[in-house]
Amino acid sequence: TRRTDNPRVVLLTPGPYNETYFEQAYLARYLGYSLVEGQDLTVRDSRVFLKTLSGLEPVDVIVRRVDDDFCDPLELRNQSMLGVPGLLEALRAGHVAIANAVGSGLLQSPAFMAFLPGLCRHLLGEDLKMPSVATWWCGQKSAARYVETHFDELFVKPAFRSHLAGMSPDRPLSAGELAALRERVRFQPELWVGQERVELSTAPSWTGEELAPRPVGLRVYLVATANGYRVLPGGFARIAPAEGGRFISMQRGGASKDAWVLHDGPVEELTLLPRGAGSVELRRVGNNLPSRMADNFFWLGRYSERAEAAARLLRATLLRFQPESTGTAFPLIAPLLEALEAQGQLTTKTRQPEWRQNAEALEADLLAAIFDLERAGSLRDLAAQLQRLSMLVRDRTSTDLWRVVSRLGERLKEPASGRVFLAGDALSVLNQTLLHLASFHGLARENMTRAQGWRFLDMGQRVERATYLCRFLDCTLKSPEADNPSILEAVLEVADSTITYRSRYNLLPDIAAVYDLVLLDDTNPRSLVFQLNQLEKHFQRLPREREQALPSPGYRILIEAVARARLLDPRELSRATSRWSETEPARVVRQMLHELPRLSDAIAVSYFAHSAIARAAE
Template sequence: MTQEASDSLFDELSPDSPGDWALSLSVPADTGHRDELRGPPAPGAENADTLAPTWSSFFEHVGTDGLADLNRRNDNLQRQIRDNGVTYNVYAESSGQQRPWALDLFPMVIGPEDWAHIETGVLQRTRLLNAMMADLYGERELLKRALLPAALVQGHPGYLRAMQGVQPAGGTWLHIVAFDLAHGPDGRWWVVGQRTQAPSGLGYLLENRIAIARQFPKAFAGMKVQRLAASYRALMDGIKAMAPEGENARIALLTPGPYNETYFEHAYLARYLGLTLVEGNDLTVRDQRLYLKTLSGLEPVHALIKRLDDEWLDPLELRSDSRLGVPGLLQVLRAGNLLLANAPGSAPLESSALLGFLPAISRHLLGEELALPSLATWWCGEDAALREVLPLLKGSVIKPTYPSSGLDTAMGQSLNKRELDEWAGRMVRHPDDYTVQSWLPLSQTPTWTGERLLPRSAMLRVFALADGPQSWRMLPGGLVRLAPRGQLIAAMQRGGSSADCWVLTKGEVDHTSLLQSAPSTMALAHQTRPVTSRAAENLFWLGRYTERAENSIRLAQIVLNHVGGEEPNSRPLMAWLSATAQEDSLVLSGVPAAEQSARVFARSLMAGLSPVPGTPLAEQSYSVGFNLRALKASAAQVRERLSQEHWNLIERTEAGFAIDCANMAADAEYATTEALAALQNASELLAAITGAQTDRMVRDNGWRLLSIGRHIERLITLSRALTLSLEHGCLHDQAGFEAVVALFDSTITFHAQYQQRRDMVALIDLLVMNRDNPRSLAWVVQTLRSRLAKLSQSATPQDAELAMGLPDPDTWVLADLSNWQRNPVGERHWGELETLLDDCEAAAGELSEEITRLHFSHADRRNQTLGA
C-alpha cells in the first residue's frame, strides 16, 4: 500500500480519534486468544470493542498525522534494519543465507502493574535456578530427597561432572537468564521455558528498541517507557564486582564466529558494552589462567561472557571435536581464576521437563510458592505421568526432554489420529526422551501490514541480569517473537519475526547511558582495545584483498579496453596483457593468448570475472569475484572493528558485482560494454571502501597491519607487472606505455608532470623513484618501513628488523636504473632495474611470511581467512 493510498484511507474513514481509526482497521484476535490491542472483553461480552488503555494512549500520542504516515515509517524502519546490517540466519531456509532481521512496526506495550507481577516472578525464579545449580553441583539434596529425578540431571547429556564441587565467583552461577513468557486468555502470564546456557536476544532487543523508538519518538517519551541502558551497565558492574580482578577485570565476549546465526548480536553487544569480541582460538590457557593472544603478547582475561553452549567450551574435558572452545578452560574455572557467565553445567535447567518439578523445589529451597505459574508439564519418564498424558496429546505440545537430542517438537492439534498413535508409540518405547506440555493459546498483538492491523501470536522473552553476588535485576523490556500469521509457534529459527517491548513506568524514566566518559586516565588506558592475533591476521588479509581486488579490476578494464576494442594493438602489448592477466588469475591457464585470439581471450576473461556458483574449481579463475568474496570473508571475521557503513559497502560491492556478472552470463553473448560497466561500478565502490579504511579506522596496530597488507600486495603486483612489461617490450610503443602507466593508476600524474614525454627515464622516475606518488615503488617501500616502525613500538621489536629486509629507496639511483644493455640476441636488458624489481617482489613475499610467523602462526588456522 502506497503512502498516498494510506492518506486516502485515513481521510475516507474520517475517524473521531486516532484510537477509533486504529480500531476500525484492526482484525480481532482469533477465537480463544487474548487480544492485546483490545484487552479483556467486558463481563458477559465475547469480544472487547474498545482499545486497551495502553494502546489507546499509544495511538493518541502518535496522533492523526502519525497514523496517516505509518507506511513511510515502516519503510524507514526496514531501510534502517538493512543499513545497520541486522541479520539472522533462519534454519528453515535451505540456502542457509543470512537474511535481514524481521522487525514489526508496532511494539508490545506492558503496563506498570503487569510488569511488576512479571518482575517479581522472574526474579524469584532466577534465585531458584541459581540455588538449584548450587545444589546439583554441591550437596545434591534435590536428588537425595527425590524432588528431582536423577534421569533429568545426571542422565542429561548437558550435566557436567567436571563442575562438581566448583564454587563460582560471588556464589553466582547464572548471570544472564532468559524466560519465555506467554500471555494467556485469562490475562495471566505463564512461563513456557527458560534459557540458561547462552541465552540470545540481548543485542536484538536493544536494536529493536533503538529502531522503534526512532519511529515513534513522541509516544516513546510521552508514555514514559523505561530505558534499558542502566540494566546493561549493572550487568557489567556486577561482573566486575565478582571477577577475580575486581574493577580492573578484563572482560571478553566469546562467540562461535561469524557463521553463527546470531553473530550480528555478538558483534553488536561487544561494541555496545565495550568488550573484546573473541573466538576460541583467540584464547589460551597458561598456568591455570586464561589469556588473550594479541600482537603485544598474552594478556590476561578475568571474565568471559559466553555465547556458545557448554559442550563446546573445552575440547579437553567436553567435546573433543570442538574447535570453538579453549583447551583447559574448565581448569581455569575450577582454579577460581575466571568468572564465566554463565557457569557451565546449566543445560539440565533448560529442559521443559523441569517445569513440572519447580513448585515443590521452590518450597524446599526458597520456602516460597512460585509467583509466576508454569504451563502444566508431564515428564513421560514417570509411569504415572505417561499414563495421564497419553489421552491428552491432541491438546498438548510434545517436546524433547533433552533439546540436544535432535528430536522434533509436535503440536498435538496439528496431528491426525494415525500421527498421534505414532507419537504415542514412540513415547511408550522411549518415555524418558519426551515431555508433554499443555497448549496455551498465545495472546495476539497488532502488527501493521500496510493496509490494516492484523493480530499475530506473540511470545515474550525477558531477561534477569546479575548486578552483584547472588543479586539480579530485570531488564525493563524484552524480545517479542511473532509467529507467522496462521501458525502456532513463535520462533525466529522457523521464520518468525520480532517486535519491541515497551514497559511503562509510573515513576521516573532512567536516563543512564553507557556513553559516559571514563572516570580517570587510568581507566581510559585500561579501556584500550587489544588487537587479537586472529583479528590482526584478518585485517592484514582484508588489506591485501582490498588492494588485490582494486588491481584486478583495473587490469581487467585495461585488458578489455585493448583486447575488446576495434583498433589493432602491437604484439608486445598483447603479449604483456596476456602474461599479466594470467599472472593476476584473470584467465585460466591454457586459454589462447590475446595475440593469438583476442576474442577468445576477452570472452574467457569476462566469463571468469565471477564464476556462477557451482562451477567446478578447475573451471574457475580466481579473479575479481573471488577477490571480492575473500575481502568480504576477511571483513566478516572482524566485523565488530568496522563501521556499519564500511561493512555495508563491502556487502554491496560483492553482491552487486555477482549480480552484474550473472546477468552478463545469462545473455550468452558476453558484451564488453556490460563487463566494463560492472567493473566500473565495483571500482567506484572499492574506492569508497578504501576511503573507509583510510579515514574511518583508528590507527591502532590492527589498522597498521591492514595497511601493511595493502602495501605488500601493491609492491608485489606492481613489481611483477613492470617486470613483465620489460620482458615483453611493450614500453616501446605508445599504447603499451600508456597501459603500464594506467595500471599504476598514474596516468593523470604522468601527463601533468611529464607532458608529452614517453621515455623510460620519465617512467622510472614516476613509477619507481617518486616518493610523492602513492603508486610508486619507493613510496610503497617507504610506507611499509614507516608502518613497521610504528608497529614495533607497541607490538614486538622484531617488526623494526623486518623493515631491514626491504630494498632501501635511499640507495636507488635514477641514472643507474635507466641504463640498459643489449643481450646476445639484440634485446634490451635493464640490468639494475630488473634486479630491483625482482628484489622488491621477493622482499614483499618474504615480509608477508615473516609477519605471519611472528604474529599469526600460533593461532588456530581453521577460522582464519588465509591468502591464496
C-alpha cells in the first residue's frame, strides 16, 4: 500500500438490501470511513481507486463486508454485481490491504467445527473452554457411518458455503425429501456435515406489543494483545422472530441486539477511535464525496421536493372537491386534476368524463393518489422512495433526519388498518405529511454543513421544484379559465405564495401579478427564477466548473434558461383575453419543461457517471 500517515479507508458493503446494512452504515459513520459499494471502486494499473466528484482517489485499506466469492467478478463469481473487477490483482500487487482477507470466510464453514476439540488439544494442550456443538464431517468414513446411522437424529447441512440445500430449520422434511438428501450425502459425503440438534435458550424480547420469550444466540469476540487473546465484554445477540425456533438467521426475520454485562460499579469507557498524536490538524471539509453518494443526495432532494409538491397539489384539489356539485365545479378543478395526471398521481384522461358525473370515482382516485403503494407516483410511493434513498445516505446524515423520514412513511400507512378514509380524513394526513417534509427540509438546511452532499441535495430540490412548478403552470395556462380568481388562488396555494401576494396587492388574484410572483420574483423562494439562481450559485462552486475555462454542457443549459426566464414580461398575460397558452410566458414554461430534464441529465453525466470524464489518477 502507499506509505501514508492518513490512509484512505473504505468499508465495502453489499448494499442496502443486505440484512446487516444498518450495522455497516453505523460502523462506517462511527469510524469515519467511506461506506462504498462495488460500483464506487475501480482498479487502474493494479491500484484501487474511489470514484469521487473530483475524479479518482486512491484507496489504501478496504474493510470487506462482501462474501468471498462475490468480491471480484473477473476471477471469482463472474455474475457478481457486488464486487470490484480486478480487486484480487491489486491485492496480489500489494497496493491495497483488505481487512477480512479474501478467503477468510472459509473459517466459518461448519466442517471445521468437527476438528475444534482435537485442534485445541494438539495446539494448546487443553480442552475447549466452552464445548462446541458436536459435529461430524462426512468426509471421514467413521463420521459418515455415524451420520448414516443417526440420520434422523442429526441436523444435516452443507459442510461449506454453497448452493446445496440440507435440512430446513423452518420445517421438517418429508419422507421423500429425507431419502433424496440421504442419497446426496452418500454420493458426495465430503460436502456434508451432521450436527447434534441444539435447543436454544430464550430471553425476554420486546415484540413491539409485549415482552415474550424468544430464542437467543450470543456471539462473543476476542482480540489479540501482547499478552494473548482477550475476551471483550458484552457481545452481539441475535433474536429469532418466533418462539420455538431452532435457528436464528438475519435473512429469515431474525433481529440483532446489543448484549450488556452488568457491573457493580462504573466501567471504563471504550472507543474504537484513535487519539490524536499531538495537535490535530484543523479542517473545514471532509473527504471528497463518492460520485454514487452525490447521485443519492441529488435524488433524495428530488424525491423530497416531489413528495412535498404532490402533497400540496393534492391538498389544493381536495379542498376544492365538492361531491354534491362535481359537474359545475369541474372546470375549476380540471387544471389541478390535469396537473396531477401529468405528475403521475392520477389515472388517464379517459376517466375525466366519469369524474364529471361520479364524485365517488373521483374521490377514490384522489385517495389512491395518496395511499396506494402500488400506484407509481402516489404520495405513499414517493415516501417509500424517499425512505429508500435516506437509507443509502444513512452514514452521512443525522439520526433525526432518518426518524423524520421513517415517521413520514408510517403516517401514510394508516388507512391499511381497514378503516374507511374519506376526503376530509385525507386532508389531515396531507397536513401532517407537509409538516414532516418541512421538518426534513429544515433539518437538511440547518444541520448539514455546506459541503458537497448538501450541495447536491439542494440542487436536486431546486431542479425538482422548478420542474414541478412549470408542469403545474403549463396545465393552468391551458385552461380556458386561466384568469379565474379561483384557479389563480390555487396557483398561489400550490406555490405556497398566498401570504406574499396578499401582503403586496390586497385584492383578488390578477393573472399578471400571480405569474410574476411565482415565475420571476427572485425574492420568492418558491419562484422559478429563484430556483434557477440557486442552481447557478451551486454550479459556480462545483469542482469541475471552477477548473474549466468554458462552462460545462449543464451550466450552459442553465445559463440559457436563466436568461430566458429573466426576459419574460408577465403583463402579456393580462393583455391576452384568452388562449393564454399561446403567450410568451406559456411558451417559456413549456421550454423549461424540455430544458430542465436535460439539465438533470447533464449533471448526472458530469458528476455521477465515471468513464472517460474521470480525472486521470496520479
